[in-house]
Amino acid sequence: MHARRQLIVRSIALAAALAAGAPGLALAQAKLKVAGVYTSPFEQQWVSRLHKALKAAEARGEIEYKATENVTNADFERVMREYATGGNQLIIGDVFGVEAAARKVAKDFPKTSFLVGSSGKPQAPNLSVFDNYIQEPAYLSGMVAGSMSKSNKIGMVGGFPIPEVNRLMNAFMAGAKETNPKVEFTVSFINSWFDPPKAKEAAFAMIDKGADVLYAERFGVSDAAKEKGKFAIGNVINTQAQYPDTVIASALWNFEPSADRAIKLVKEGKFAAEDYGPYSMMKHKGSELAPLGTFEKKVPADIVAKVKAKEADIVAGKFTVKVDDGQPKSSK
CATH class of the missing domain: 3.40.50.2300 (Response regulator)
Known part of the structure; x- marks a missing residue:
């Protein structure tokens, strides 16, 4: 009986500890892991806009953000794979010239969301494309x-x-x-x-x-x-x-409307293959x-x-x- 009572007390204590830790746990889960893979330096026009939008989301505490600049075409697939294997839930890239490599990686990681610069079509189920429709x-x-x-x-x-x-x-x-x-x-x-x-x-x-x-x-x-x-x-x-x-x-x-939409959808588990091009237009x-x-x-x-x-x-x-x-x- 004594042992049983101890077990109940321990269970209650554990439940209380978990409940107390739950907000922190939820917060940790809410911080999305996002990675950027860029073929040009951060200062290059296009890349600077992607980087700026993602740094802003990081500053708001919404995401954990890592990025690699100046990735050569030959290294692009490897870097993208490393980020996907490392548990990043959303990977963003300026993939012009390395389109085939990015699409291959997206196919191999169906649970990871990809948003890439492309004039091609989205690739179901997890690769969306964006463009500067300015x-x-x-x-x-x-x-x-x-x-x-x-x-x-x-x-x-x-x-x-x-x-x-x-x-x-x-x-x-x-x-x-x-x-x-x-x-x-x-x-x-x-x-x-x-x-x-x-x-x-x-x-x-x-x-x-x-x-x-x-x-x-x-x-x-x-x-x-x-x-x-x-x-x-x-x-x-x-x-x-x-x-x-x-x-x-x-x-x-302004890449913010596209980045913020992707982050929100990944968090909600609703990210799908779509064309983000229109979110670069003035009305958005x-x-x-x-x-x-x-x-x-x-x-x-x-x-x-x-x-x-x-x-x-x-x-x-x-x-x-x-x-x-x-x-x-x-x-x-």
Whole structure:
């Protein structure tokens, strides 16, 4: 009887201890393990946006976040597998160029959720794709650029002619044509995601041919514009603080709506293969035109008003920026 009573007392004590520990236990379970696998450095435009959104979730205490930058294509699969084997529940990657490897890993880890940059389709049951669908602010930045060119010549330097880049360039060109039908474009690609010296050289060549506004899809272009006293339009991030007399406007990409949605769904056990592209659009606050800042008084007032009206129409769904993934060409 005494032994039985001791057992009951012990059981009650254990239950109380577990109950007391339960909130901590729930909290530990709630902190999702998230990993980032990036082929470029954290400072590169695209990667910086993914990193920023995930660091914000980490700062809020929602996730435990680890990331590896500068992963070579040859190492991508290995690094991704290590994170999956290490118990990370959500793995995010900028997988362009290593698409097949990422899809293979996702297939081998069906219980892990994957969210990867891709112009391909989602892969059931656990691989979702995202994209910087920021063609709307790219169009608006084009409207500003067209109005600021005196020579009617705009130079455009891109990384690779892939859909993600092409659609932004095409939208920008359409916006520039709206405010300046005479504008002509010189387009070139450096075939690298991060080679500022190469981008700078390409921009110098365009300036030599008369371009007075440059579309800086890559790092290095704004440096060339600054050195030659020309203007630049930014992409994905806002670098006006570094180039106050050069960068007029930028089309900003905010990865937070996509990252926060994925984190929430994984926590709820509802993550599925879907296309996150639309969450980069303006109505979801996934993109925006950066404030004109130092150029507020330098851009013509009528153009500022036109841009604001167009922005309102885009958000209200009255104006749709065409998604054109074809490779942009220089004007003939």
